[in-house]
Amino acid sequence: MNNWVKSGIPIQLHSKCIIASFQLDLHKDLLKLFQQELLDEIVKHNNIKGIIFDLSGLEIIDIIDFEHIRSIISMIKLTGFDTVISGLRPTVVSSLIMMDANIDNLLSSISLDEALIILDTKNDN
Structure with a gap:
Protein backbone atom coordinates (compact mmCIF):
# COMPACT_ATOMS: atom_id res chain seq x y z
CA MET A 1 0.00 0.00 0.00
CA ASN A 2 1.28 3.44 -0.92
CA ASN A 3 1.43 5.83 2.05
CA TRP A 4 2.12 8.83 -0.21
CA VAL A 5 -0.18 11.70 0.79
CA LYS A 6 -1.20 13.86 -2.14
CA SER A 7 -1.41 17.62 -1.87
CA GLY A 8 -4.83 17.84 -3.49
CA ILE A 9 -3.59 20.42 -6.02
CA PRO A 10 -4.49 19.04 -9.47
CA ILE A 11 -1.57 18.84 -11.89
CA GLN A 12 -2.32 18.19 -15.55
CA LEU A 13 -0.56 18.32 -18.90
CA HIS A 14 -2.15 20.54 -21.58
CA SER A 15 -0.55 21.84 -24.80
CA LYS A 16 2.87 20.63 -23.59
CA CYS A 17 2.51 22.73 -20.42
CA ILE A 18 2.11 21.51 -16.86
CA ILE A 19 -0.84 23.29 -15.26
CA ALA A 20 -1.32 23.28 -11.50
CA SER A 21 -4.74 24.55 -10.38
CA PHE A 22 -4.69 25.90 -6.83
CA GLN A 23 -8.14 25.68 -5.28
CA LEU A 24 -7.42 24.80 -1.64
CA ASP A 25 -6.47 26.96 1.30
CA LEU A 26 -2.69 26.96 1.26
CA HIS A 27 -0.41 25.97 4.11
CA LYS A 28 3.23 24.97 4.49
CA ASP A 29 2.75 21.16 4.49
CA LEU A 30 0.45 21.24 1.46
CA LEU A 31 2.93 23.37 -0.48
CA LYS A 32 5.80 21.01 0.41
CA LEU A 33 3.81 18.02 -0.88
CA PHE A 34 2.87 19.95 -3.99
CA GLN A 35 6.50 20.91 -4.63
CA GLN A 36 7.54 17.24 -4.65
CA GLU A 37 4.58 16.21 -6.84
CA LEU A 38 5.39 18.99 -9.30
CA LEU A 39 9.06 18.04 -9.45
CA ASP A 40 8.03 14.43 -10.15
CA GLU A 41 5.83 15.67 -13.04
CA ILE A 42 8.64 17.81 -14.46
CA VAL A 43 10.96 14.80 -14.44
CA LYS A 44 8.28 12.64 -16.09
CA HIS A 45 7.46 15.26 -18.78
CA ASN A 46 10.83 16.86 -19.52
CA ASN A 47 9.79 18.01 -23.03
CA ILE A 48 7.34 20.63 -21.76
CA LYS A 49 7.18 24.33 -22.65
CA GLY A 50 6.79 25.43 -19.05
CA ILE A 51 4.58 25.42 -15.97
CA ILE A 52 1.46 27.43 -15.23
CA PHE A 53 0.21 28.06 -11.69
CA ASP A 54 -3.51 28.77 -12.03
CA LEU A 55 -4.26 30.75 -8.86
CA SER A 56 -7.75 31.85 -9.93
CA GLY A 57 -9.29 29.55 -7.31
CA LEU A 58 -7.64 31.41 -4.43
CA GLU A 59 -9.41 34.28 -2.74
CA ILE A 60 -6.53 35.05 -0.38
CA ILE A 61 -2.80 34.34 -0.24
CA ASP A 62 -0.77 35.30 2.80
CA ILE A 63 2.81 36.48 2.51
CA ILE A 64 4.30 33.23 3.85
CA ASP A 65 2.43 31.10 1.32
CA PHE A 66 3.31 33.53 -1.48
CA GLU A 67 7.00 33.33 -0.58
CA HIS A 68 6.77 29.53 -0.62
CA ILE A 69 5.20 29.72 -4.10
CA ARG A 70 8.10 31.98 -5.14
CA SER A 71 10.59 29.42 -3.84
CA ILE A 72 8.85 26.70 -5.88
CA ILE A 73 9.12 28.94 -8.95
CA SER A 74 12.85 29.40 -8.23
CA MET A 75 13.23 25.61 -8.01
CA ILE A 76 11.49 25.25 -11.37
CA LYS A 77 13.81 27.86 -12.89
CA LEU A 78 16.75 25.64 -11.89
CA THR A 79 15.25 22.89 -14.07
CA GLY A 80 15.36 25.28 -17.04
CA PHE A 81 11.63 25.90 -17.32
CA ASP A 82 9.61 29.10 -16.96
CA THR A 83 6.58 29.44 -14.71
CA VAL A 84 3.61 31.73 -15.38
CA ILE A 85 1.26 32.71 -12.56
CA SER A 86 -2.24 32.94 -13.96
CA GLY A 87 -5.56 34.24 -12.69
CA LEU A 88 -4.59 36.27 -9.65
CA ARG A 89 -7.59 38.25 -8.50
CA PRO A 90 -7.12 42.03 -8.22
CA THR A 91 -7.85 41.88 -4.48
CA LEU A 107 5.70 36.05 -15.30
CA SER A 108 1.97 36.56 -14.92
CA SER A 109 -1.20 36.51 -16.96
CA ILE A 110 -4.87 37.19 -16.50
CA SER A 111 -6.04 33.90 -17.99
CA LEU A 112 -4.85 30.38 -18.80
CA ASP A 113 -5.08 31.17 -22.51
CA GLU A 114 -2.74 34.13 -22.08
CA ALA A 115 -0.36 32.01 -19.96
CA LEU A 116 -0.19 29.41 -22.77
CA ILE A 117 0.59 32.18 -25.27
CA ILE A 118 3.37 33.52 -23.03
CA LEU A 119 5.00 30.10 -22.80
CA ASP A 120 4.56 29.52 -26.56
CA THR A 121 6.24 32.86 -27.26
CA LYS A 122 9.13 32.19 -24.88
CA ASN A 123 9.72 28.79 -26.50
CA ASP A 124 9.73 30.27 -30.03
CA ASN A 125 12.82 32.34 -29.18
Whole structure:
Protein backbone atom coordinates (compact mmCIF):
# COMPACT_ATOMS: atom_id res chain seq x y z
CA MET A 1 0.00 0.00 0.00
CA ASN A 2 1.28 3.44 -0.92
CA ASN A 3 1.43 5.83 2.05
CA TRP A 4 2.12 8.83 -0.21
CA VAL A 5 -0.18 11.70 0.79
CA LYS A 6 -1.20 13.86 -2.14
CA SER A 7 -1.41 17.62 -1.87
CA GLY A 8 -4.83 17.84 -3.49
CA ILE A 9 -3.59 20.42 -6.02
CA PRO A 10 -4.49 19.04 -9.47
CA ILE A 11 -1.57 18.84 -11.89
CA GLN A 12 -2.32 18.19 -15.55
CA LEU A 13 -0.56 18.32 -18.90
CA HIS A 14 -2.15 20.54 -21.58
CA SER A 15 -0.55 21.84 -24.80
CA LYS A 16 2.87 20.63 -23.59
CA CYS A 17 2.51 22.73 -20.42
CA ILE A 18 2.11 21.51 -16.86
CA ILE A 19 -0.84 23.29 -15.26
CA ALA A 20 -1.32 23.28 -11.50
CA SER A 21 -4.74 24.55 -10.38
CA PHE A 22 -4.69 25.90 -6.83
CA GLN A 23 -8.14 25.68 -5.28
CA LEU A 24 -7.42 24.80 -1.64
CA ASP A 25 -6.47 26.96 1.30
CA LEU A 26 -2.69 26.96 1.26
CA HIS A 27 -0.41 25.97 4.11
CA LYS A 28 3.23 24.97 4.49
CA ASP A 29 2.75 21.16 4.49
CA LEU A 30 0.45 21.24 1.46
CA LEU A 31 2.93 23.37 -0.48
CA LYS A 32 5.80 21.01 0.41
CA LEU A 33 3.81 18.02 -0.88
CA PHE A 34 2.87 19.95 -3.99
CA GLN A 35 6.50 20.91 -4.63
CA GLN A 36 7.54 17.24 -4.65
CA GLU A 37 4.58 16.21 -6.84
CA LEU A 38 5.39 18.99 -9.30
CA LEU A 39 9.06 18.04 -9.45
CA ASP A 40 8.03 14.43 -10.15
CA GLU A 41 5.83 15.67 -13.04
CA ILE A 42 8.64 17.81 -14.46
CA VAL A 43 10.96 14.80 -14.44
CA LYS A 44 8.28 12.64 -16.09
CA HIS A 45 7.46 15.26 -18.78
CA ASN A 46 10.83 16.86 -19.52
CA ASN A 47 9.79 18.01 -23.03
CA ILE A 48 7.34 20.63 -21.76
CA LYS A 49 7.18 24.33 -22.65
CA GLY A 50 6.79 25.43 -19.05
CA ILE A 51 4.58 25.42 -15.97
CA ILE A 52 1.46 27.43 -15.23
CA PHE A 53 0.21 28.06 -11.69
CA ASP A 54 -3.51 28.77 -12.03
CA LEU A 55 -4.26 30.75 -8.86
CA SER A 56 -7.75 31.85 -9.93
CA GLY A 57 -9.29 29.55 -7.31
CA LEU A 58 -7.64 31.41 -4.43
CA GLU A 59 -9.41 34.28 -2.74
CA ILE A 60 -6.53 35.05 -0.38
CA ILE A 61 -2.80 34.34 -0.24
CA ASP A 62 -0.77 35.30 2.80
CA ILE A 63 2.81 36.48 2.51
CA ILE A 64 4.30 33.23 3.85
CA ASP A 65 2.43 31.10 1.32
CA PHE A 66 3.31 33.53 -1.48
CA GLU A 67 7.00 33.33 -0.58
CA HIS A 68 6.77 29.53 -0.62
CA ILE A 69 5.20 29.72 -4.10
CA ARG A 70 8.10 31.98 -5.14
CA SER A 71 10.59 29.42 -3.84
CA ILE A 72 8.85 26.70 -5.88
CA ILE A 73 9.12 28.94 -8.95
CA SER A 74 12.85 29.40 -8.23
CA MET A 75 13.23 25.61 -8.01
CA ILE A 76 11.49 25.25 -11.37
CA LYS A 77 13.81 27.86 -12.89
CA LEU A 78 16.75 25.64 -11.89
CA THR A 79 15.25 22.89 -14.07
CA GLY A 80 15.36 25.28 -17.04
CA PHE A 81 11.63 25.90 -17.32
CA ASP A 82 9.61 29.10 -16.96
CA THR A 83 6.58 29.44 -14.71
CA VAL A 84 3.61 31.73 -15.38
CA ILE A 85 1.26 32.71 -12.56
CA SER A 86 -2.24 32.94 -13.96
CA GLY A 87 -5.56 34.24 -12.69
CA LEU A 88 -4.59 36.27 -9.65
CA ARG A 89 -7.59 38.25 -8.50
CA PRO A 90 -7.12 42.03 -8.22
CA THR A 91 -7.85 41.88 -4.48
CA VAL A 92 -5.11 39.27 -4.01
CA VAL A 93 -2.62 41.35 -6.00
CA SER A 94 -3.54 44.41 -3.97
CA SER A 95 -3.08 42.62 -0.66
CA LEU A 96 0.29 41.16 -1.78
CA ILE A 97 1.48 44.66 -2.69
CA MET A 98 0.25 46.00 0.65
CA MET A 99 2.26 43.25 2.42
CA ASP A 100 5.38 44.22 0.42
CA ALA A 101 5.53 40.84 -1.31
CA ASN A 102 8.40 40.46 -3.75
CA ILE A 103 6.64 40.37 -7.13
CA ASP A 104 9.73 41.23 -9.19
CA ASN A 105 10.61 39.06 -12.18
CA LEU A 106 7.43 36.97 -12.05
CA LEU A 107 5.70 36.05 -15.30
CA SER A 108 1.97 36.56 -14.92
CA SER A 109 -1.20 36.51 -16.96
CA ILE A 110 -4.87 37.19 -16.50
CA SER A 111 -6.04 33.90 -17.99
CA LEU A 112 -4.85 30.38 -18.80
CA ASP A 113 -5.08 31.17 -22.51
CA GLU A 114 -2.74 34.13 -22.08
CA ALA A 115 -0.36 32.01 -19.96
CA LEU A 116 -0.19 29.41 -22.77
CA ILE A 117 0.59 32.18 -25.27
CA ILE A 118 3.37 33.52 -23.03
CA LEU A 119 5.00 30.10 -22.80
CA ASP A 120 4.56 29.52 -26.56
CA THR A 121 6.24 32.86 -27.26
CA LYS A 122 9.13 32.19 -24.88
CA ASN A 123 9.72 28.79 -26.50
CA ASP A 124 9.73 30.27 -30.03
CA ASN A 125 12.82 32.34 -29.18
